[in-house]
Amino acid sequence: MNRVATAHGPLIAEVRLTPVLVGDPPLLNVHGVHQPYTPRLIVEIVTDGGITGVGETYGDTAYLELARPYAAGLVGHAVADLNGLFTLMNMVGVDASQVDHAVDVGGLRGARTADKLRLSVVSAFEVACLDALGKVRGEPVHSLLGGKVRDSVAYSAYLFYRWAEHPGGAGEKDTWGAALDPAGIVAQARRLVREHGFGSFKLKGGVFPPEQEIAAIRALAAAFPGRPLRLDPNGGWSAATSLRVAAELRGVLEYLEDPAPGTAAMAEVSRGTDVPLATNMCVTAFPEIREAFLTDAVQVVLSDHHYWGGLRNTRELAAICRVFGVGLSMHSNTHLGISLAAMNHVAATVPNLDHACDSHYPWQSEDVITARHVFRDGQLTVCDAPGLGVELDRGALARLHRRWLEDDGTLRDRDDARAMRRAPEHAGWTTPALPRW
């Protein structure tokens, strides 16, 4: 493919990259616990007409290091040349050490390839370009994607085992308290329903032995009869354990998410149960689709638009899922309101959005937009304002960036195992080898 300059419509005159650290509660998973603050990268592109578009992605050092030369190369690029974003990104070298680098949390995001790193960076620029284009044209982002097919998007309540506070009282405080058993999870679910109206539930598992998590799911089923329930141990179980859990929770779960690590293990589980399997770990990039679909390893793909390279790629993934009869929903990692807006726009345009989307958003008390998104009856209205329909809160952005600047480097890469070790009772914690159970 040649590099072809397209120069229709506005050009990118300036790109601003702002790494931030965002408050995150002590949420537990198979790798450890969330840090008190998690890195995100805010991307702004400014057109030659002075219009600003915003995007957001993972903010760990490797992403930032890729984003810098890429941003410099984009100046002068046509905002509408979205295909060219990928051509240009392929010219940015990825240091092998970034790919092999043992970032524990990398496992939660699936395999870490050079292409996936690149796409996770491009996604923020693609969203920023769509935001700017929409503002220039007076059209919402969903319209640039061909138009919404629904007026609101459903989300599920994202339940976490958690501590009341971070080790040593670090980070921001909240009023949720600990949730470490079925009663705690049900109480958390009740409050999320009360505050946001969610109609379905996902429990992040892989924290306790499977029996305890099965008990939590049963407690949720008793407390919320008939509501869709999901359990996600992030590949923490062997295929045999996964099959045992599936057998116990058959008819109770809407789907089981990433019970076992890797496509081969997922395919083994799939052969042994009719409980649908979902993933955002073994199908996280286009090259992973073929094997997973050919072996019927997954029945639902949870798309994270950051992994996949943005909103238009997410629509392509949706088209592939339609053809292969694989369900589609969307994944969320700790993120801010820019990414939630982007997710909501693309979700609004995908005909085959088969399940309520996941969102960490209720756990983030901080944001960089002026008006936080509000879930009503567990749904987010699709915004018809130009672009994404969000406005950057420059004061908040500066404050969260200052936190990033002042950090001694220990929080700039998310590392849930390191965060776990800060708790004296887990001082010897290391990322467990998967499967753990």
Added chain:
Amino acid sequence: MNRVATAHGPLIAEVRLTPVLVGDPPLLNVHGVHQPYTPRLIVEIVTDGGITGVGETYGDTAYLELARPYAAGLVGHAVADLNGLFTLMNMVGVDASQVDHAVDVGGLRGARTADKLRLSVVSAFEVACLDALGKVRGEPVHSLLGGKVRDSVAYSAYLFYRWAEHPGGAGEKDTWGAALDPAGIVAQARRLVREHGFGSFKLKGGVFPPEQEIAAIRALAAAFPGRPLRLDPNGGWSAATSLRVAAELRGVLEYLEDPAPGTAAMAEVSRGTDVPLATNMCVTAFPEIREAFLTDAVQVVLSDHHYWGGLRNTRELAAICRVFGVGLSMHSNTHLGISLAAMNHVAATVPNLDHACDSHYPWQSEDVITARHVFRDGQLTVCDAPGLGVELDRGALARLHRRWLEDDGTLRDRDDARAMRRAPEHAGWTTPALPRW
């Protein structure tokens, strides 16, 4: 999926449908011979701001009957709501008799399902909306598809066995003369190269016993050493015959196109040869992809954007081909300059355009645009003018429409077998059962 009204940007104020009959030479294929005139449907949408966008698709009665209620329903629809075009089309009923109707030529276009009929109609409206949107925004269609990744698109010379003129001297005259043997095909190829600069060749086969067509390919290989060559008998051969031809032409052919009818037979051929197989007959719609890709029945999909539902769906097909390592190129049936412009725009945006596209265009001496497309060195430059970059020639459109109006109905549905019977020596011709050899 709900019907959601989107009202951003211009609205469709008026839709005009103009069926036309277009001069077509006596080109031969496995079903018979092209009629002296072939039906096409020209679609114009006019925005509330008075901007006109144009599209084109198959013009047979079944398409026209679907287009009429659909066009009426589109008035008031947002031009930018391209996803809504599909939602709305699903509301147009397809008469079962249209689907089961034995249109002989339907076989050349692959299976005729209600969905495919609908998509073939939507495609013209999608292109017309993109053309109008581009004109409103001052952007070429390729830019609306995310931007071109190449500045020109390569086409192959489309060689046909043909008669010098239609039975009884009907239709338009030309100076090509007959081509019924290897020497005639090579002469035709030389003139196409001289006039258009093509660098690769496709022979429409299935007309004569395979040995004669193998001899024509060998004659082309001798006349144009090293140039890519393809042979397409439109499913005219059994798997055994296909394998015999593949063995004889291994190393000579770039690919063999639709040698045997249907995915199962194609898969059987594929298992027995390493000559790549291409298709525009067994993979012509999204529901046909799964079986064909799982059984490795085809290595190249030749997309006809009309079948697939337009330019954005063609890009989704391209994404699916990338994921499954299947090659992509584009198919052409008798069409005018509007469809060639549309094809060129989408081809310009697809990174994985692996082969020179097919085009019947050099065989059409008539057109409905003011400035015919010109191939240089077998390539068409990607147009950067707003929209498709073509202008409707209203005089020509009226003339070809008058021909359609004055037709007694015998040419309004393409039927290559009926056209064959007009030749006294083929008075008893019927569409051959496939495979023929």
